[in-house]
Amino acid sequence: MAEGRVTGVGRTDAxxxxxxxxxxxxxxxxxxxxxxxxxLLYLSLIVLIPLAGLVWKSASLSGAELVKAVLxxxxxxxxxxSFGAAAIAAAVNVVFGLILAWVLTRYRFPGRQILDAxxxxxxxxxxxxxxxxxxxxxxxxxxxxxxxxxxxxxxAFAPPGVVVAMIFVGLPFVVRTVQPVLLDLDAHMEEAxxxxxxxxxxxxxxxxxxxxxxAASTGFALAYARAVGEYGSVVFISGNMPMKTEIVPLLxxxxxxxxxxxxxxxxxxxxxxxxxxLLFVINVLQTRIKR
Amino acid sequence: xxxxxxxRWSLIGLAVAFLGLFVAMPVISxxxxxxxxxxxxxxxxxxxxxxxxxxxxxxxTAGISVPLNVVFGIAASWLIAKYRFPGKSMLLTLIDLPFSxxxxxxxxxxxxxxxxxGIFGPFLxxxxxxxxxxxxxxxxxxxxxxxxxVAREVLPxxxxxxxxxxxxxxxxxxxxxxxxxxVTLPKVRWGILYGVILCNARAMGEFGxxxxxxxxxxxxxxxxxxxxxxxxxxxxxxxxxAVASILTILALVTLVARKIIELxxxxxxx
Amino acid sequence: MRLGKLTSIVFGALFGVASLAGAAHAQVKLLNxxxxxxxxxxxxxxxxxxxxxxxxxxxxxxxNQSHGGSGKQARSVIDGLEADVVTLGLAYDIDAIAEKxxxxxxxxxxxxxxxxxxYTSTIVFVVRKGNPKGIKDWDDLVKPGVxxxxxxxxxxxxxxxxYLAAWGYALQKNGGDQAKAKDYxxxxxxxxxxxxxxxxxxxxxxxxxxxxxxxxxxxxxxxxLVNELGKDKFEIVNPSVSILAEPPVAVVxxxxxxxxxxxxxxxxxxxxxxxxxxxxxxxxxxxxxxxSVAGGLAFPKIKLFTIDQVFGGWQKAQATHFADGxxxxxxxxxxx
Numbered sequence: 039m040a041e042g043r044v045t046g047v048g049r050t051d052a053x054x055x056x057x058x059x060x061x062x063x064x065x066x067x068x069x070x071x072x073x074x075x076x077x078l079l080y081l082s083l084i085v086l087i088p089l090a091g092l093v094w095k096s097a098s099l100s101g102a103e104l105v106k107a108v109l110x111x112x113x114x115x116x117x118x119x120s121f122g123a124a125a126i127a128a129a130v131n132v133v134f135g136l137i138l139a140w141v142l143t144r145y146r147f148p149g150r151q152i153l154d155a156x157x158x159x160x161x162x163x164x165x166x167x168x169x170x171x172x173x174x175x176x177x178x179x180x181x182x183x184x185x186x187x188x189x190x191x192x193x194a195f196a197p198p199g200v201v202v203a204m205i206f207v208g209l210p211f212v213v214r215t216v217q218p219v220l221l222d223l224d225a226h227m228e229e230a231x232x233x234x235x236x237x238x239x240x241x242x243x244x245x246x247x248x249x250x251x252x253a254a255s256t257g258f259a260l261a262y263a264r265a266v267g268e269y270g271s272v273v274f275i276s277g278n279m280p281m282k283t284e285i286v287p288l289l290x291x292x293x294x295x296x297x298x299x300x301x302x303x304x305x306x307x308x309x310x311x312x313x314x315x316l317l318f319v320i321n322v323l324q325t326r327i328k329r
Numbered sequence: 330x331x332x333x334x335x336x337r338w339s340l341i342g343l344a345v346a347f348l349g350l351f352v353a354m355p356v357i358s359x360x361x362x363x364x365x366x367x368x369x370x371x372x373x374x375x376x377x378x379x380x381x382x383x384x385x386x387x388x389x390t391a392g393i394s395v396p397l398n399v400v401f402g403i404a405a406s407w408l409i410a411k412y413r414f415p416g417k418s419m420l421l422t423l424i425d426l427p428f429s430x431x432x433x434x435x436x437x438x439x440x441x442x443x444x445x446x447g448i449f450g451p452f453l454x455x456x457x458x459x460x461x462x463x464x465x466x467x468x469x470x471x472x473x474x475x476x477x478x479v480a481r482e483v484l485p486x487x488x489x490x491x492x493x494x495x496x497x498x499x500x501x502x503x504x505x506x507x508x509x510x511x512v513t514l515p516k517v518r519w520g521i522l523y524g525v526i527l528c529n530a531r532a533m534g535e536f537g538x539x540x541x542x543x544x545x546x547x548x549x550x551x552x553x554x555x556x557x558x559x560x561x562x563x564x565x566x567x568x569x570x571a572v573a574s575i576l577t578i579l580a581l582v583t584l585v586a587r588k589i590i591e592l593x594x595x596x597x598x599x
Numbered sequence: 600m601r602l603g604k605l606t607s608i609v610f611g612a613l614f615g616v617a618s619l620a621g622a623a624h625a626q627v628k629l630l631n632x633x634x635x636x637x638x639x640x641x642x643x644x645x646x647x648x649x650x651x652x653x654x655x656x657x658x659x660x661x662x663n664q665s666h667g668g669s670g671k672q673a674r675s676v677i678d679g680l681e682a683d684v685v686t687l688g689l690a691y692d693i694d695a696i697a698e699k700x701x702x703x704x705x706x707x708x709x710x711x712x713x714x715x716x717x718y719t720s721t722i723v724f725v726v727r728k729g730n731p732k733g734i735k736d737w738d739d740l741v742k743p744g745v746x747x748x749x750x751x752x753x754x755x756x757x758x759x760x761x762y763l764a765a766w767g768y769a770l771q772k773n774g775g776d777q778a779k780a781k782d783y784x785x786x787x788x789x790x791x792x793x794x795x796x797x798x799x800x801x802x803x804x805x806x807x808x809x810x811x812x813x814x815x816x817x818x819x820x821x822x823x824l825v826n827e828l829g830k831d832k833f834e835i836v837n838p839s840v841s842i843l844a845e846p847p848v849a850v851v852x853x854x855x856x857x858x859x860x861x862x863x864x865x866x867x868x869x870x871x872x873x874x875x876x877x878x879x880x881x882x883x884x885x886x887x888x889x890x891s892v893a894g895g896l897a898f899p900k901i902k903l904f905t906i907d908q909v910f911g912g913w914q915k916a917q918a919t920h921f922a923d924g925x926x927x928x929x930x931x932x933x934x935x
Binding site: 066067068070072074075076079081084085086087088089091092094095132134137138142143144145147151153154155156157158159160161162163164165166167168169170171172174175176180182202205206208238257263264267268269270286287288290291294299302303306309310313314316317318321326 | 332337340341343344345346347348351353354355356358359362397401406407408411412414418420421422423424425426427428429430431432433434437438439440441446447448458459467469472473476492496497499504505509513516527530531533534535536537541553554555558561569570573575576579580581583584585588
């Protein structure tokens with residue numbers, strides 16, 4: 039098991055090794071029917087049928103109503119915020135994720151294991167706890183907020199607060215996808231380049247970065263997907279002003295509470311499709327890495 | 330060939346600063362705020378009946394969702410790792426789906442399906458089965474949210490370790506279940522353990538989805554994260570952070586456990 | 600087929616276990632689905648009522664509470680949250696339950712005295728001690744640099760009352776000119792930095808997070824805030840005119856008949872009108888209908904108008920202002 043990696047989607051091209059015991063059909067081991075049946079049943083009950091319900095409910099809207107709900111100015115502003123802030127947060131996570139991964143795999147220093155363990159905290163900490171903690175820190179009278187506000191830097195209840203919360207939730211993704219790649223990276227290649235007179239920077243550009251880029255892209259996509267849909271950590275710090283600091287999940291809930299079920303499900307569907315697309319991209323990127 | 334010391338230390342410094350700002354500070358603030366009114370208030374908040382009820386419901390929820398997802402995770406990993414069949418990558422995408430769906434939407438879909446005006450609403454009502462706004466709904470939503478965790482951890486290991494031992498056992502006359510329990514599961518036990526830990530942490534800490542399906546009935550349908558929100562909304566800020574600290578401690582324990590597992594694996598391999 | 604049966608047994612067992620988790624041992628259980636600011640009120644009411652019911656009938660009654668934004672709670676009841684009674688922030692939300700789920704009759708409001716509203720409240724301002732911005736009345740809220748904290752009218756009952764109070768004030772000031780009233784309310788919301796989904800969230804934002812200079816809130820919330828979080832930190836400013844906010848209560852017929860709790864539920868609501876109930880309301884800073892009880896008159900005299908007088912009732916107000924595309928949405932159009 040690679041050190042500290044967050045698992046991505048399992049490899050699709052790995053097959054059981056052919057020995058003289060494997061049969062021509064699916065594989066020789068018993069239990070295909072049972073495991074397939076159970077997997078599909080559980081998947082359907084817990085995932086597919088509920089999601090189908092969402093599609094079914096949105097279908098009750100006429101085309102024009104659907105468009106109006108999904109493309110209203112308020113919804114567009116919410117998409118801009120959710121998708122835009124997530125992009126910024128994921129980008130920040132790529133930069134610092136690369137630094138973190140590098141530092142954790144290449145250097146030895148006291149406290150390294152603690153640092154490594156801390157990276158996973160956003161994964162383990164409940165979102166609501168993160169939400170109120172971040173709000174406490176960045177609001178006007180908060181630990182950091184009291185220094186930032188007088189300089190006109192508003193974090194809590196403004197878009198930067200949303201970005202901060204999204205950085206938090208996406209933090210582990212880049213680090214954990216890049217770490218295994220850096221570990222696997224053949225140190226010999228770098229040494230060879232060095233003995234041939236290449237500068238460190240050159241080695242960085244031509245050897246290390248290209249090797250790491252696919253993993254970093256996957257990490258970006260994962261962090262992005264997580265940040266876009268995040269509710270608990272963002273909703274406390276975001277301010278929830280329509281057209282300004284309202285994230286898409288909150289818009290969905292607000293519509294629900296106004297009894298506008300159809301509108302809520304329409305927007306939820308948009309987010310779902312975006313998630314699908316992102317997942318697809320992630321899958322493609324990961325297959326690329328395996329090659 | 331090593332990087333120059335100045336570079337090393339500046340990068341390490343940057344990394345530490347980044348983690349310190351975004352990870353360590355929120356965690357520390359939870360404990361500082363929790364103890365702001367002293368240790369007495371801290372334990373009072375935790376001993377409150379509503380908090381105890383929330384802890385019980387959280388444990389019940391995790392106690393059902395996690396084992397269910399473990400069984401599923403093993404079944405799905407076995408299926409995908411050991412056989413060839415068309416549609417594998419579609420299946421994998423579907424398994425991963427809850428991971429990228431917003432928690433709010435996760436809650437919403439269950440309300441749409443099982444609420445009074447939902448597709449199965451009348452059916453449930455006729456049998457007087459309380460799902461939404463009752464513990465069962467919370468368990469369902471939590472199971473959905475944490476669905477992929479175990480599968481994602483176990484599958485890559487199963488794939489990496491291959492099926493040689495299993496096929497040898499087959500030739501020696503072992504039956505399916507024996508192969509599973511005696512050969513495969515021991516091989517992937519660390520993956521299962523890690524998956525369980527992650528699944529559990531997420532199950533106990535889920536907020537968005539549970540908030541939508543819960544009904545917020547005090548002492549009955551509030552989990553620990555919802556209880557945190559309630560106390561926060563009653564001006565009991567240190568109390569809210571006190572209850573939040575329970576889950577924070579759990580999160581820290583999760584991290585430590587993971588580290589230990591990881592170091593164990595490395596010594597096993599070495 | 601066998602797999603299907605197995606599945607239903609498993610699920611049945613799971614539901615069974617799960618519902619056991621919620622089972623209590625008391626003889627009668629009521630669920631009171633309420634709006635945000637009534638947490639403290641119903642803690643007191645429930646204790647007193649349980650005692651009285653025990654003495655009268657020998658039965659133990661347990662009352663479970665759920666709190667949240669009024670609109671949000673109504674939505675939950677429509678979706679199946681089995682409330683025995685609803686005690687929400689405005690009549691429109693209970694109307695919505697009646698209309699969309701049919702669980703109580705459409706003329707529910709006539710069944711109890713005073714429009715089914717045992718206590719009333721109004722909308723006032725809370726400012727920081729010393730009133731640094733010199734807030735005296737509604738006009739001061741639209742001055743530049745004044746941060747006003749209000750919840751979201753789409754989800755919070757208190758926010759809708761506040762919006763209508765502001766509108767009503769502007770109408771009065773401008774001799775009934777709707778356009779000028781809209782202009783005032785638009786400028787008001789420009790000064791709002793955070794929209795929480797419920798009254799309690801707004802109070803927290805103002806009091807704990809230190810955001811904004813003036814909180815526009817339910818009167819009872821204002822008093823609760825000042826008493827709980829420090830008379831030395833906040834003070835209440837009463838505007839010249841405000842709205843009479845009537846948070847109604849109702850029994851949810853379909854649910855009480857299903858649970859067999861009608862007698863207890865109706866007695867519970869009647870209790871709110873009794874002198875003991877009215878005293879508890881006054882103690883929690885709600886204006887009791889019966890002003891002869893202790894503390895019944897300890898409320899500042901503010902000129903109050905009703906929603907019927909100025910807006911023609913909730914149905915009209917909701918349709919005009921708070922529905923999709925209504926005035927509140929228009930205020931938030933880009934470029935405004």
